[in-house]
Amino acid sequence: MSVIKTFFLSLVIFILCFCSRTLLEEPVAKVPFAKSTEYANQDKAYQFEVPEDGQMMRFELKGVMKMNSWKAMDIEVYQADGTYLFSYQDELWSESGRDSEGHWTERKTDASFEIRLAKKGIHHLYLTDASSYSQKLDNTRYTFRVVPIRGDAGTLLPLQFIAGIIAVGCLALLINRYENDEPLSGQTTFNKKPYGHNPFGDQARPSRAPLYAWCFSLGFFVLLFSWAYKNDDNINYVSYAYGHSNMTVDRSIRQQSLSGANHRGGSGRGGK
Numbered sequence: 001m002s003v004i005k006t007f008f009l010s011l012v013i014f015i016l017c018f019c020s021r022t023l024l025e026e027p028v029a030k031v032p033f034a035k036s037t038e039y040a041n042q043d044k045a046y047q048f049e050v051p052e053d054g055q056m057m058r059f060e061l062k063g064v065m066k067m068n069s070w071k072a073m074d075i076e077v078y079q080a081d082g083t084y085l086f087s088y089q090d091e092l093w094s095e096s097g098r099d100s101e102g103h104w105t106e107r108k109t110d111a112s113f114e115i116r117l118a119k120k121g122i123h124h125l126y127l128t129d130a131s132s133y134s135q136k137l138d139n140t141r142y143t144f145r146v147v148p149i150r151g152d153a154g155t156l157l158p159l160q161f162i163a164g165i166i167a168v169g170c171l172a173l174l175i176n177r178y179e180n181d182e183p184l185s186g187q188t189t190f191n192k193k194p195y196g197h198n199p200f201g202d203q204a205r206p207s208r209a210p211l212y213a214w215c216f217s218l219g220f221f222v223l224l225f226s227w228a229y230k231n232d233d234n235i236n237y238v239s240y241a242y243g244h245s246n247m248t249v250d251r252s253i254r255q256q257s258l259s260g261a262n263h264r265g266g267s268g269r270g271g272k
Helices: 003-024 153-179 209-229 237-242 251-258
Strands: 046-050 055-062 069-079 084-099 102-108 110-117 121-131 143-148
Touching: 003 153, 003 209, 046 055, 046 143, 055 084, 084 110, 084 237, 121 143, 153 209
Parallel strands: none
Antiparallel strands: 046 121, 055 110, 055 143, 069 084, 069 121, 084 102
């Protein structure tokens, strides 16, 4: 298959993955943001609903921190019956300084985490935070919510990355050929038959490689998209945590919650 056809095929797959990931990340319900002051460091649960078994959910944090300060959040998630599922940690911060290029400012004003929850129904979230300022001096506020989304956009990320690399490589090769006055298709000779020859005789059949490549690539994309869109309730939170640095599963809390002790870890919540 020629470089031009490979470039267009990889470009189409890249665009399809990009648009599909945008679609999968869209919320399927309108969920307002909650104020941190109502739930942080308190023995008060924020309740959210999982509409279907295996529904993809996104945990969102939003807020602007004071300059040169940070705030770390710890979220514990439980089922309605008190069964502990997992913990999610993240932070928001603002930094400024001066270097050889002058003054600089950096901020992290939002954070999010996506995961499938196995069981539908009401779930409970307990929020704990810590700040670079003392509790009395800290008046920085932020908002958060848990919202259901269409699917797992991360499933398509490897295919999008590979298609992008191939497209960039083909484009670089085409630019090089153009600058060197070489045929973009890579063909230097053309074996044309004389006018009036028998088209069903000695003429070679056109290659079907491009057709096979398009069918395979589009079929593979459809398969991945279907997998990303499908709700899957077969999830092991302990195994899932190994691939996500901001997620942990406290085995002791989970064991006690499964034993019916109705125990919550608290992670240092106020009053504990």
